[in-house]
Every structure is written in structure tokens, then in C-alpha cells.
Amino acid sequence: MADIIKRNKALSVSPLKASSSLGASLAFLGIRDAIAMLHGAQGCTAYGKIYLIGHFREPVALQTTAMDQVSTIMGADENVVEGLKTICNKFNPALIGIPTTGLSETQGSDVNGAVATFRKSHPECFKTAVVPVETPDYVGSLETGFAKAVYEMINRLVPESETKGGIASNRQVNILVNASLTPADIDEIKDMVEAFGLLPIVIPDLSISLDGHLNELDFNPLTTGGTCIGDFEILYKARATIVIGSSMTPAADLLKERTGVPDYRFDHLMGLNAVDSFLSMLHELTGQPVSRRLERQRQQLQDAMLDTHFNLGMGRAAIAADPDLLKAFGDLLAGMGCDLVAAISPSNTAILRHVVAREVKIGDLQELEKYAQAGEADLIIGNSHCAASAERLGLPLLRAGFPQYDRIGAPARCWIGYRGSRQTLFDLANLLIASEQGAVEPYRSIYAQVQDLEEGHHGPDKPHAHAGGWQH
Structure with missing residues (x-):
């Protein structure tokens, strides 16, 4: 711990x-x-x-x-x-x-x-x-505020169910998602769930409201998509509830108390082990086999792990992120043999004790720079606020989390599942290759240095070169 x-x-x-x-x-x-x-x-x-x-x-x-x-x-x-x-x-x-x-x-x-x-x-x-x-x-932080809002929505919009326990024959599943998941991540979760013949209701569903689509209206003062408010009244009918992120525990506890629907909880869905556990749960829940498409993606992730372990293995990373995202990246890097030398979180939660690191600092980006330098980090993972710190340290930065205001396409980036984990490993390895961290210095023989000195020595009658041309 x-x-x-x-x-x-x-x-x-x-x-x-x-x-x-x-x-x-x-x-x-x-x-x-x-x-x-x-x-x-x-x-x-x-x-x-x-x-x-x-x-x-x-x-x-x-x-x-x-x-x-x-x-x-x-x-x-x-x-x-x-x-x-x-x-x-x-x-x-x-x-x-x-x-x-x-x-x-x-x-x-x-x-x-x-x-x-x-x-x-x-x-x-x-x-x-x-x-x-x-x-x-x-x-708290953005993550805790997000979780509190979901809790209050369940508290005020989900009625007490008279017959608790869900409907085992129903194809509906409830999915509670945390603040670290992008719209593309939520789309990936829904794709995996639908591959087993299930119908997901995501709370809240940013994949519909903030996925970057054009609207027919020139201006709409309200959100253009997302979870329908009427869906809160039918959550009790679900076969199961899937919870992504430790921060959603209070909301998950309340929903289970109100509806009696059994739930399955995951800290994150990054990396081979996490996604394997998720798909195994869906297989046991439905009895449906894992699709060939997902099996193919798993093989691709395994190959990516082989390809990138030369760069990430024995590497040293520094991460600054909210607790759930910090836990996810910590597990992904640990699976590749990369050491987490600096782990910075803006707020303290129970999940931080399970981060694969010697210690987690509750602090700011000043601590990030301090711990990253002391741990001789090779790269930094964090939001756009970390760009100045990475520049001062001379380290590459993988932008992750919120906010990312100096790049376009952050909501469309998928980090989870087999496909998202694979791309994340590629991006991390490419950053290290581009920065040449850990590269072996070229060997220069001592005899070559002696030869250079001899060639550079000119006697009194020998011509030598200078800026203006050859002279005697």
C-alpha cells in the first residue's frame, strides 16, 4: 500500500x-x-x-x-x-x-x-x-464534485423500488461512470456491453452530449443529448449495475439500496487485466461468448505490450491526476514494468492507498516537479497545466485528464478497453523515443582523442587554417 x-x-x-x-x-x-x-x-x-x-x-x-x-x-x-x-x-x-x-x-x-x-x-x-x-x-476536486452530483441525482430522481433485485431476464444494465472517462471512453464501454446483447443506461452519458457532434439548431441553451431524465425511474428494472471508478462508491451504494439491483465494481478499465475482468463479468452475466472482434483486440494489445516493453520497462514516470485516473495509469504502467516515481493527487481518497507507488503526495505541480526531479523521471502524465512543469524539467508530457485546453480532440481520445490501452502504450513509448530518454551515449576511444590532438598541432613552418583562409 x-x-x-x-x-x-x-x-x-x-x-x-x-x-x-x-x-x-x-x-x-x-x-x-x-x-x-x-x-x-x-x-x-x-x-x-x-x-x-x-x-x-x-x-x-x-x-x-x-x-x-x-x-x-x-x-x-x-x-x-x-x-x-x-x-x-x-x-x-x-x-x-x-x-x-x-x-x-x-x-x-x-x-x-x-x-x-x-x-x-x-x-x-x-x-x-x-x-x-x-x-x-x-x-475535494473535480472528481469528488462529479461523484456528489451523481449521488444527488440518484437520491432525488430514483424512487424506492417495491420489488428489489432487478429483473434477471431484462437486457438493461445501469452503468455509473466517473469523471476521468472521456466521451470516447463511454462509447467504448457501451460498445463492449452491447457486444454481449445488453442495453446500457449510462449515468451521466457524456458520449451523447459532448461527443463533438453538430446540432441542427444554431443555438440551444440546454444540453443536446445525454441520459434521459425518465431513465432514472426505470433503473430498478436492470439486470445489473456496472460501476466504473472508486469515486462512485457512495452513488453505487445508494442505487443498490434503492433498487436492490446487484452491482459489479471496477476501479478502472485500463490495461489487460482490468479489461479481462470486465469482459469475464459480462460473459458470466449473460452467458454469451466474447466476440471475435474483442478477442482480436486483445491479441493486438498483447502485441503492443511486447513492442513497447523495451521502452517502458524499467522506465520512470511522474503522474499528476485525480485519484481514479492516477490509479488507472499506475496499474497500466506497473504492468509494463515502469516505476511510478512521483504520484501527485489534488485530493485524498481511499483508492490512493492502492496506487502502485511507494507514496502519493496530496499537493500541486510544485510537488510534481520536486518529486519527478528527485526520482529522475523519464516522462510526465497530466493535464495541460503540467506543460510548463514538463518544459522546465525537460521531459515529455502525455496530456491526460481535465483540462486540456492547448490541444484539440481530448474528448475523442479513448484511453480504456483493449484498443484504448494499446494506443496509450504506443503514445507513451513514442514520447520516450522522441525524447531519447535512456539512450546510450556514443563511445569515443581515448586514442581518438590523442589522434585529434596530434592532428591539431602545427609546427612553426606548417600551414594552418583560420577564419580568413590558409596562412604560413
């Missing part, structure tokens, strides 16, 4: 984490016809929206309660009520998510009370679901 080294300084230098309110907003973007309204100042929403748009290169449905100096001191509950009323009358969304921010949490806003007031004073908006979630910026 890895040792957890907690923060020991009063401030962050080159912060690594994205806020939990941003993570909650991301989760709401995976629900169809939804919109998130952050309870805080305008800057809280604008700052997060910049990163979401820069990462996904898509319009992002975000609103704000626009707390100012007066409402911050006197109370901002009325801002919540007025904001909900305006959004319902103007856009008629299926769901409004209300992540709190550091400002509203410090002020002591009673969001649940404000929602109750809104329900009483505006019964005409009963069709719109409202899901508040406490996500102050100073607690």
Missing part, C-alpha cells in the same frame, strides 16, 4: 486541481435537456465555463445566481428562487442542477430551503427536476 503524504504548506503553487463545483457541472452536462446554475458570483461560473469550452470545444450550458456584495452579506436565497424561475420560464429544461461554490458555502446559503420555497411559490414549474449539490471549491 502506498503511503499518503498530506499537505504541509499554507498555499498552492501552480495548483493541480479543478474545483468540485466544476466537476458537478460536468456531471449535469451528461443529462439531456439539462442546465447547471452555479450558486455564486458571476466569475465562479465564467472561470469554469472557459475551461469546459476550451476542453470540449463545444457550447456549454451554464448559468449563475450572480451573487454580489449585497446578496453575499444579506443572503442570496432569493437569487436561487429567481434564477430557477427565469430558467424554467425561458428554457423549460428537464433538469436544473445547482452546484454551490466557495462563496455561497462560506456565506451559509440554504440552497435546499431556497428550492423548497421555489416549489411552493412556482407550482407551474413542477415538471422541471431540481438537484442541488454542495460542492464548495475548497473541498
Whole structure:
């Protein structure tokens, strides 16, 4: 088990984490016809929206309660009520998510009370679901905020099932996904599940809402795709629930309590062992054989492991990422014989103790540089914030996680499954080849040096070369 080294300084230098309110907003973007309204100042929403748009290169449905100096001191509950009323009358969304921010949490806003007031004073908006979630910026990270939002959606939208245990003959399966999975990753999960004749309901489904598709409408203030809000009411019918990521444990526990549907939990789906376990579960669940296509992909991954182990074996990597993603990359690299010399996480969770590393530091990018240099790392894995650190260290950077604002196509990148793991190994090996890390210095004989000295010696009567030509 890895040792957890907690923060020991009063401030962050080159912060690594994205806020939990941003993570909650991301989760709401995976629900169809939804919109998130952050309870805080305008800057809280604008700052997060910049990163979401820069990462996904898509319009992002975000609103704000626009707390100012007066409402911050006197109370901002009325801002919540007025904001909900305006959004319902103007856009008629299926769901409004209300992540709190550091400002509203410090002020002591009673969001649940404000929602109750809104329900009483505006019964005409009963069709719109409202899901508040406490996500102050100073607690947790993007991953924890995402998980809290999924928990609250299940808490408010999934009814208590009268007959618990699911329907074994049903083809439906529920899939809870964590914040580290890209839209392409979710597509890959659905493809693998559908290969066994199952029908997945993903919560939340970013693969439909933020996959980079063009919309028929010139502008839509709501999300254009995602999990239908009505799907929450039929989760109890599923044959099973699949949970991806340790951060989703509280949401998975609640869903199992409400529906009684048995679940299968996985830390991640990166690397040969993880994907093998996932497909074995699907085989046991359905009795269907693994398709030839997936068997072929497995063989391709095995060949990629052979091809890249010359570069990755005995390598030294430094990773800065949220806990679930850190665990996934740690296992993938450990399977290739690569040593994780620096593991940096923005928040502390139970899964960090199971990361394949001697220690995990809860910190920022200053610690990343410190530990990477001390461990003589060969490469860095992290988001776009790590680019400056990698440049100062003179190391190659594999961009992974959120945000990636200096590259295009991050949402379309698949990291999981046999295909995604294979491509990840190729990318890691190519970075090391391009940087020539670990290359053997050319051997130069001592006798060659003596010969050079002799050839460079010129007697008084011998001509010698200089910048202006030959002279005597």
C-alpha cells in the first residue's frame, strides 16, 4: 500500500486541481435537456465555463445566481428562487442542477430551503427536476464534485423500488461512470456491453452530449443529448449495475439500496487485466461468448505490450491526476514494468492507498516537479497545466485528464478497453523515443582523442587554417 503524504504548506503553487463545483457541472452536462446554475458570483461560473469550452470545444450550458456584495452579506436565497424561475420560464429544461461554490458555502446559503420555497411559490414549474449539490471549491476536486452530483441525482430522481433485485431476464444494465472517462471512453464501454446483447443506461452519458457532434439548431441553451431524465425511474428494472471508478462508491451504494439491483465494481478499465475482468463479468452475466472482434483486440494489445516493453520497462514516470485516473495509469504502467516515481493527487481518497507507488503526495505541480526531479523521471502524465512543469524539467508530457485546453480532440481520445490501452502504450513509448530518454551515449576511444590532438598541432613552418583562409 502506498503511503499518503498530506499537505504541509499554507498555499498552492501552480495548483493541480479543478474545483468540485466544476466537476458537478460536468456531471449535469451528461443529462439531456439539462442546465447547471452555479450558486455564486458571476466569475465562479465564467472561470469554469472557459475551461469546459476550451476542453470540449463545444457550447456549454451554464448559468449563475450572480451573487454580489449585497446578496453575499444579506443572503442570496432569493437569487436561487429567481434564477430557477427565469430558467424554467425561458428554457423549460428537464433538469436544473445547482452546484454551490466557495462563496455561497462560506456565506451559509440554504440552497435546499431556497428550492423548497421555489416549489411552493412556482407550482407551474413542477415538471422541471431540481438537484442541488454542495460542492464548495475548497473541498475535494473535480472528481469528488462529479461523484456528489451523481449521488444527488440518484437520491432525488430514483424512487424506492417495491420489488428489489432487478429483473434477471431484462437486457438493461445501469452503468455509473466517473469523471476521468472521456466521451470516447463511454462509447467504448457501451460498445463492449452491447457486444454481449445488453442495453446500457449510462449515468451521466457524456458520449451523447459532448461527443463533438453538430446540432441542427444554431443555438440551444440546454444540453443536446445525454441520459434521459425518465431513465432514472426505470433503473430498478436492470439486470445489473456496472460501476466504473472508486469515486462512485457512495452513488453505487445508494442505487443498490434503492433498487436492490446487484452491482459489479471496477476501479478502472485500463490495461489487460482490468479489461479481462470486465469482459469475464459480462460473459458470466449473460452467458454469451466474447466476440471475435474483442478477442482480436486483445491479441493486438498483447502485441503492443511486447513492442513497447523495451521502452517502458524499467522506465520512470511522474503522474499528476485525480485519484481514479492516477490509479488507472499506475496499474497500466506497473504492468509494463515502469516505476511510478512521483504520484501527485489534488485530493485524498481511499483508492490512493492502492496506487502502485511507494507514496502519493496530496499537493500541486510544485510537488510534481520536486518529486519527478528527485526520482529522475523519464516522462510526465497530466493535464495541460503540467506543460510548463514538463518544459522546465525537460521531459515529455502525455496530456491526460481535465483540462486540456492547448490541444484539440481530448474528448475523442479513448484511453480504456483493449484498443484504448494499446494506443496509450504506443503514445507513451513514442514520447520516450522522441525524447531519447535512456539512450546510450556514443563511445569515443581515448586514442581518438590523442589522434585529434596530434592532428591539431602545427609546427612553426606548417600551414594552418583560420577564419580568413590558409596562412604560413
